[in-house]
Amino acid sequence: MRADSPGVRSTSDILDAHRGDPTRLVQILRDAQRECGNWLPARVITEIAAGLGLPRARVEGVAGFYAFLHLSPVGRFRVLVSDNITDQFAGSREVAGALCRRLGVKRGRVRSDGRVSVDFTSCTGLCDQAPAILVNGQAVPRVTGMRLDAVVRCIEANLPLEEWPQDLLRVDDGVRQAGPVLSATLAPGEALKKMLHEPAERVLAVLEGSKLRGRGGAGFSVATKWNTCRLAPNDCVVVCNADEGEPGTFKDRLLLMRHADHVFEGMTIAARFTGATAGFVYLRGEYEFLAPHLREVLHQRRAAKLLGTSIAGERGFDFDIDVHLGAGAYVCGEETALLESLEGKRGVPRHKPPFPVTHGYLGRPTVVNNVETFADAAWLFANGLDAWGALGTPQSSGTKLLSVAGDVERPGIYEVPWGTTLREVLTLAGAERTKAVQVGGPSAELVPPSMFDRRLAFEDLPCAGAIAVFNDSRDLLDVVVNYAHFFAHESCGFCTPCRVGTHVATRSLDKLRRGQGSQSELNELNTLTRLLRDTSHCGLGATAPNGWRHYLDRFQDDLQRRLSVEFQPAFDVEKALAAARVARGDEP
């Protein structure tokens, strides 16, 4: 199908393909949008609502929640430029400018012929291959020079994505250092078969003995989570959180590209242990290009009797995995927001308790773990407790995948044992004149050189994966301003402090960056730090201040240079009157 041609599947075809299941609403909206030239006309929303028996406004509200679903037209080629801070330092703003200029379109608008629109988006997980763009969900890394020429050419030629040059769309693995988990090549079913006939108590003993903790950030005990689910009365669900949205994190991309079998194996082991029959991979919309590969691997596993009914010949061991796509919402990385999205709703975090382990997907006990956690679980059962126990620190067992980007010689993915110091990581990646490192992404820690000897470990410097490195040529205020805008953009808007506070913070920080900031802005930021931390509904709001908080606390010298001694109003009278002067003829 050419990008410009009208849709071939009707709304009712799409609804049929999803069995008219309202829990598949986000998937249905994604599919409908593709058929309608990248947006959802009001009529289509009405048809979907009628077909699913949902109130129309609720369907519109779901569509309105996700950044990648559009209620007004966007270009038939919808170009999104990844705008994380390391992308910016790699030239993302210049790329967006060049694309707009050469395609003859203003950013955020649709070209008059409807062919193309260009806009920014939150980090797309290609920081090691920046500057990168998404074209109708397809990743295009390193969009500079001749590659940028090629993108413009393909769009102007109205070439369907399937016919774009393959090397333009190729995403590199980006592995710089493989440890035991990344260098393992488990045969499909190898790990599963080692635990298949073990009694639950033995499996639990392995999980407990391993001290395996979740890799998504919170570091919750896998043994406790899985066992709580196992003991819960209802039918369990296993969910793989592949909503790798924390800016600067891209290690799950690699696991899904190259080790999907390990991830699915880990999920199947979880299903065997908990008795789950249903599994989901919640794949972030930015990784849509990985979905065909994941579905192919799932298909192979079904053919090999590693999924489906009577897995590995075990009567009663029935489990299958479905890939669900997100649609551009960082907050869906929060496990209860993810479950809401998986149920076809707006991705608003739930009240806790109850927790997903007892009341998760559709109220059923649900294991939600990060991609890496499942891969580690598969490795653990394949190689045994002794091999696993040799890795890491007493409180942080095993290895950690790091996504290193920014001012380093060798950006990419590094597998290191927990307990490795940040300085060792910087040396491995070839970082020089480093001024600061954002460890774990914008929601975590901005670390100054005086703390580079801290160890990556849950008990010292926890890290869900992102290592963004900034050298002494960088303005750290650019970094924290970018992070603040990210949170304001990604706030779900449910609670007052996060909805309004993250936005107010961007104003104060923008003012600081313009050199107009004074003590009053610092006071406001300090107020917001406390308010967001204490009164937010979920972790997004509570951790949003971390970027500016660490900057204000730990980079005083940097800050003092930016402060104006006296209060300056943000409102510029001269600028505001300029238009009137022109109109009156005072100025040309």
Added chain:
Amino acid sequence: MTRPTFTLDGVAISFDEGQTIIEAARKAGVFIPFLCAHPEFPAHGSCRVCTVLVNGRAMASCTTKAADGQVVESNTAALTRDRQALVQMLFVEGNHFCPGCEKSGACTLQSLGKDLAVTSAGFAHESPTRPVDASHPDILLDFNRCILCELCVRASSDVDKKDVFALSGRGLDKHLIVNAESGRLADTGMATTDKAMSVCPVGVILWKRRGFADPIGKRPHDVESPRQRVEGKGKTS
């Protein structure tokens, strides 16, 4: 058997199993400031104004269950500052012109601002553009005053079984929408007899041709503010 109790600012409050902190406090005649909570609907927990310290930890009192022996603090200087900031945020994100608003004197946001002695906006005004919906013959929707508490959404769905309202957008762009392809209230099933007509704590859902009926001094919250209602100290009680 003695009922379980927790302390609220040092005062013992007994409660029934399953009650939230704010419910138990309300029953005991102790006021915890709130906006999105409503006795007839399940807790929502979005405004965060009812945040209290539970054993030292900040929690929304409308979504946190009371537990025996809890030490709850509500009337502290820091929490009052937080509540003031939250109320200020709700004022600046919309367009609230109290002197000209039909709901003045019957508005929970206004009353709470007064109760917390909020005397300035505190933050820069957003001044968003939010057109009103005057399409319905008897009902006016003035979205400028919406605080996104979802009470109308919940009332229309749970009580009226009509689903007239829903939320769209996210972040600061989150907004109320109505259940019609035209986007107009006139094309929904909304009626003045709906529960959703009477639950708005601010001045979004209004009767046409009604307003300013009570003179200042006799408006509902002049007679009995939300605090007085809980404390049983209103002029009517």
